[in-house]
Amino acid sequence: MTSRHLICLACWLLSLACSAGQNDNYPFSIDSEKTPDGHRLVARNAGPAPVSVKVSIINGQYIATDRQFPLYVVVPPGGGTLYLGNIRAAMSGVGYTFQTQSTWTLGDFNANQSPDAVYRLPFRDGMAFRIGQAPGGPTTTHHSPDSQYAVDIPMPEGTPVLAAREGTVIYTEANQTYGAQIPDMLSKANEVRIQHIDGTIGIYAHLAHGGVYVYPGQRVTSGQQIGLAGSTGYSSGPHLHFAVQAVRRNGEKLETVSLPFNFYVGNPPVAFAPQFGMLAKADYVSPGIIPGSQPTIQVASQAQPSPAQAHGSSAGNTDVLIGFEVPPEIRAALLKIRMWQWLTGMLGLLLLYLWFDKRRDVRRREGLRIVREPTFRSRPAEEPIFHGLTAKDKLIIACQGDRQKAERLMEFEYRRAPSINDDEAARRAWEQLQRDRS
Structure with missing residues (x-):
C-alpha cells in the first residue's frame, strides 16, 4: 500500500465529536470537511443565539494545524458557517489521524450585563408574590455557579409569566409534563430563555405543561406574557425559577454562571435587589416603593440533591422551594409529637x-x-x-x-x-x- 493510500485511509478515522453541556434540539454542529491538502473544521449555527464553543484535537498523529488548539470561539447565529481551522499531514507521504472534541453552550462568553439593566417582576400588574429562594437567604439548591443569584417565586399553577426584560427567545423546552423530587426529573423542566441586548440571558424555568407561549427567534417586549407557571422538572411545588445568566471562560472550560440583578417597580421606577421573604407586588402605575421583607414559615424539602445533581447544563431546572427556618424550641416540640397523633x-x-x-x-x-x-x-x-x-x-x-x-x-x-x-x-x-x- 502506498503512502498516499495510507493518508486517505487514515483520514476516515477522524473527527469523533465528543460534546458536553449542549441542548439536543438546538441546531448547532461542528463538522469536518475534506480538502485537497487535508481537512477543515467548520461550525454551523442555524439557531437564534450565539454559541460559545471550545474545540480540541485529541489523539492526533503526524498532523499540522494552521492555528493553535484548543480553540475558543463564539459562533454567531443566523445559519452561517464559521471556519475553525485546517488540519493536514505534517510530512508528505505519511498517514495521519486525529479526533476532535468539542464543548459548547448557548451565549457569548464576551457578554457583560449593562450597568443600568433592571428587570420588571415576571407576573401581571396587581399580583403580589413572596420571594422564596434568593441570594443571601436560606437555600436548599442554588449552590452552583449557574444558579447562585437565581430566585424562586412560589405561585399557583397556571399563573401568567411575563418577560422581565425585552429580548429574543433563543431556546424553549415545552414537552415536559410532570414534576417531582426524583433524579429522573433533574433535566425535565419546561423553560424559556431570552437573550437581552447586552448578551445576557434570562431563564424562566418549571413552566406548566402546555405553558410555553413563545418560540425560538421571537422578539418579546418587557411585560409580554411568555407562558404559565408550573412545577415541571425537579420541583417541590408550583413556582417560577428566574435567573440572569452569562457564559464565562473559566480556565480551560466554558461554564454558564448566574449574575446579580435588580427588579424594579413603580412609576417613576425604583430598583431593588430580590431578598428572601420579600412580598413583591407588580405595580407600575403608582410611585415605586421597595418591597418589605417579611419571611413566612414553609416546610422545607427533606430530599436535597447534591449541587452537581441539582444544577446541570439546563440551569434552573432543579429547584426545591424552601422556607424560613423553624426556631429550635418549636422544632423540638414538634419532634415530640408521635406519628399517630399527627395522623x-x-x-x-x-x-x-x-x-x-x-x-x-x-x-x-x-x-x-x-x-x-x-x-x-x-x-x-x-x-x-x-x-x-x-x-x-x-x-x-x-x-x-x-x-x-x-x-x-x-x-x-x-x-x-x-x-x-x-x-x-x-x-x-x-x-x-x-x-x-x-
Whole structure:
C-alpha cells in the first residue's frame, strides 16, 4: 500500500465529536470537511443565539494545524458557517489521524450585563408574590455557579409569566409534563430563555405543561406574557425559577454562571435587589416603593440533591422551594409529637374542612334558589337576577354557583386576550356561556 493510500485511509478515522453541556434540539454542529491538502473544521449555527464553543484535537498523529488548539470561539447565529481551522499531514507521504472534541453552550462568553439593566417582576400588574429562594437567604439548591443569584417565586399553577426584560427567545423546552423530587426529573423542566441586548440571558424555568407561549427567534417586549407557571422538572411545588445568566471562560472550560440583578417597580421606577421573604407586588402605575421583607414559615424539602445533581447544563431546572427556618424550641416540640397523633390531627382537620365545605355548598344552593324564584313580570327573567351585580357575579350565577368553573372560563379569556381586566374577562366568559347554551 502506498503512502498516499495510507493518508486517505487514515483520514476516515477522524473527527469523533465528543460534546458536553449542549441542548439536543438546538441546531448547532461542528463538522469536518475534506480538502485537497487535508481537512477543515467548520461550525454551523442555524439557531437564534450565539454559541460559545471550545474545540480540541485529541489523539492526533503526524498532523499540522494552521492555528493553535484548543480553540475558543463564539459562533454567531443566523445559519452561517464559521471556519475553525485546517488540519493536514505534517510530512508528505505519511498517514495521519486525529479526533476532535468539542464543548459548547448557548451565549457569548464576551457578554457583560449593562450597568443600568433592571428587570420588571415576571407576573401581571396587581399580583403580589413572596420571594422564596434568593441570594443571601436560606437555600436548599442554588449552590452552583449557574444558579447562585437565581430566585424562586412560589405561585399557583397556571399563573401568567411575563418577560422581565425585552429580548429574543433563543431556546424553549415545552414537552415536559410532570414534576417531582426524583433524579429522573433533574433535566425535565419546561423553560424559556431570552437573550437581552447586552448578551445576557434570562431563564424562566418549571413552566406548566402546555405553558410555553413563545418560540425560538421571537422578539418579546418587557411585560409580554411568555407562558404559565408550573412545577415541571425537579420541583417541590408550583413556582417560577428566574435567573440572569452569562457564559464565562473559566480556565480551560466554558461554564454558564448566574449574575446579580435588580427588579424594579413603580412609576417613576425604583430598583431593588430580590431578598428572601420579600412580598413583591407588580405595580407600575403608582410611585415605586421597595418591597418589605417579611419571611413566612414553609416546610422545607427533606430530599436535597447534591449541587452537581441539582444544577446541570439546563440551569434552573432543579429547584426545591424552601422556607424560613423553624426556631429550635418549636422544632423540638414538634419532634415530640408521635406519628399517630399527627395522623389523628390531620384526619380531624380534614373532616372539619369537609363539613364546612358541605355547609357552604348548602348555603350557596339555598341562596341560588331564592334568586331563581320565577317572576311574573313581562321583562326578561334575568333582569331581577342580574340587576346591580358585577360581571363576575353574573358569571358565577350562570355557572350555577360553581366558582371554580367561573374562574376557569375567565382564565380562558385571559389567555385569548392577556391585556383585559377581571370585569372584561368575566363579561366575555358570560357572553360565551350564553352563546353555548343557546
